[in-house]
Amino acid sequence: MDTQVAQRTGALRVEGLKLTYGATKRSGGERFTVLDIDRMEIEPGAIVGITGPSGSGKTSLLYTLTGIEKPERGMIRWADTDITKLSERARDRWRRRDVGFVFQDFHLIPMMSPLMNVLLPRTFEGFRIGAAMRKRALDLLETVKAPAARATVATMSRGEQQRVGIARALINRPRIIAADEPTASLDADAGRIVIDLLLSQAQATGATLLVVTHDPAFLARLKRVYHLRGGKLLPS
Ligand SMILES: Nc1ncnc2c1ncn2[C@@H]1O[C@H](COP(=O)(O)OP(=O)(O)OP(=O)(O)O)[C@@H](O)[C@H]1O
Ligand SMILES: [Mg+2]
Numbered sequence: 001m002d003t004q005v006a007q008r009t010g011a012l013r014v015e016g017l018k019l020t021y022g023a024t025k026r027s028g029g030e031r032f033t034v035l036d037i038d039r040m041e042i043e044p045g046a047i048v049g050i051t052g053p054s055g056s057g058k059t060s061l062l063y064t065l066t067g068i069e070k071p072e073r074g075m076i077r078w079a080d081t082d083i084t085k086l087s088e089r090a091r092d093r094w095r096r097r098d099v100g101f102v103f104q105d106f107h108l109i110p111m112m113s114p115l116m117n118v119l120l121p122r123t124f125e126g127f128r129i130g131a132a133m134r135k136r137a138l139d140l141l142e143t144v145k146a147p148a149a150r151a152t153v154a155t156m157s158r159g160e161q162q163r164v165g166i167a168r169a170l171i172n173r174p175r176i177i178a179a180d181e182p183t184a185s186l187d188a189d190a191g192r193i194v195i196d197l198l199l200s201q202a203q204a205t206g207a208t209l210l211v212v213t214h215d216p217a218f219l220a221r222l223k224r225v226y227h228l229r230g231g232k233l234l235p236s
Contacts, residue, residue, distance in 0.1 A: 010079020
């Protein structure tokens with residue numbers, strides 16, 4: 001489906017990453033450490049899984065690596081850009097251009113149609129939405145078997161919303177695809193379609209794919225999987 005090959009993603013290099021959140025009962029009034037990662041290196045175009053127990057920091061790690069969350073300390077370098085050094089505005093711009101994110105809780109705009117949700121990253125950029133882009137959005141929705149004709153996504157099932165979120169993450173052919181439990185709300189058949197789509201998009205465009213998943217069907221297709229425990233990477 002994807003004939004336009006994007007420029008390959010740069011390598012990811014992480015050093016001394018520390019993310020903390022404010023005081024809680026659990027931390028006895030201290031800030032508590034959500035992520036504490038000495039080093040992580042991912043070559044351009046790699047496809048990697050991230051797994052670990054609930055609360056181990058998987059979503060926080062994806063947010064941090066894609067500049068949604070700013071860590072307290074550490075370097076996160078994609079190609080030549082340390083995104084922790086960018087201003088918030090520059091980081092937002094970088095993320096909109098380079099990252100497609102599949103959110104664990106979808107983050108769709110409820111009153112918009114599936115098509116408008118998928119096209120949203122284009123409208124943010126102020127791109128004119130031409131016939132070819134509309135067709136690409138509709139093709140993506142068809143591939144994931146999302147009901148494109150609905151007036152709004154508000155009444156769609158969780159699984160249907162998840163599929164719209166996946167189509168939206170891919171609309172810009174991002175160099176970095178970050179997917180947070182992208183098959184969690186899907187049955188085995190719908191899950192397989194999504195796994196195939198994410199892997200084939202990443203391979204066709206040379207994108208780096210970071211996927212948080214517990215899904216055995218997805219894990220079986222990944223050559224490299226990082227394990228997180230209490231915010232730390234276990235040795236692989
Ligand atoms: N904004 C926040 N403020 C305070 N604590 C937070 C915040 N976001 C996450 N946390 C805490 O950080 C820890 C890691 O959360 P995170 O969502 O990254 O875990 P996860 O591995 O994705 O879990 P799950 O498998 O349930 O999605 C948890 O203890 C969570 O409660
Ligand atoms: Mg999570």
